[in-house]
Amino acid sequence: MPEPQQLEAYFALTEAVSLLQHQVEQQLRAEGGISTVQFQILMALNGAGQLTMTQLADGVVYSRSGLTYQAGLLEKAGLVTRGPSPEDERATLVAITPKGRDTVAKVLPGHIEVTRRLLYEAVPAADLRRLRDIMSRVRDHIREEPPRSAAPRRRRTS
Template identity: 35%
Template sequence: MTQTRWLDETEAAAWRAFLFTAHLLERRIEEQLKTEAGLTHPQYEILVRLSDEPDRRLRMTQLAREVVVTKSALTYQITQLEKAGLVERATCPSDDRGVLAVLTDDGMRCLERTAPGHVDVVREFLIDQLTPDELRTMTQALLKAQAVLRD
């Protein structure tokens, strides 16, 4: 049996700072999105991912991977977005079993209205608080952790 390597003071401080900051930022983002568009953060991320696609559509399995949610959680979010008229489902032309999530024109307009406020929150509470060097370091560190987590 391996011995647990407990966090030292520096490591624990880094972990707590990351965790607390992530929670606080997530809360601010949720407040902004709920107030401006009645969206949750996962719903907003779905709209963003779909808007990034040339035809504003993506297979549900790929979309779940990109927004880092389970297929059932994505299905729930897509159902909510469908009810709001922001997304619709379509059959994949190359595979009858595949389902596509498609961003509607109303969904695109909602995203265009909501994105400036979202960027303002991210910029005010994170991006503008860091120097360019700190941003590069943060990006490198988080991408390193992300690569391990995605394996």
């Protein structure tokens, strides 16, 4: 059984993340018509230009089927393109389009404002450095597990 202090830290973290994600989601939908996961996909592609679906799934931490669905929605909206990789015929490359870059440019200032107002104003700079260091260690520890894309697919039993 976890100690009370561990439970308090866990629930404070999960509640804070949920509240922040809710506000971020509202801002992204209002200003760009996109979801948080779609923003994460576009941001990953905005930096890289193009990535394989596996790279996106591992980076965004989303299921394969969910990512395929989200990439399909982004493609329909003209924000990304998908196609076969010239290096690996089994891989699908996803690339950001100029419209996708415009969407990032449109929503990013509001995203920064929401996170500044809700997170950075509540945490002094020295604490923010500690929070970054702590959460980076937690993230890296969790990422030591095999990526979700490497997990075997479960067969459905009917």
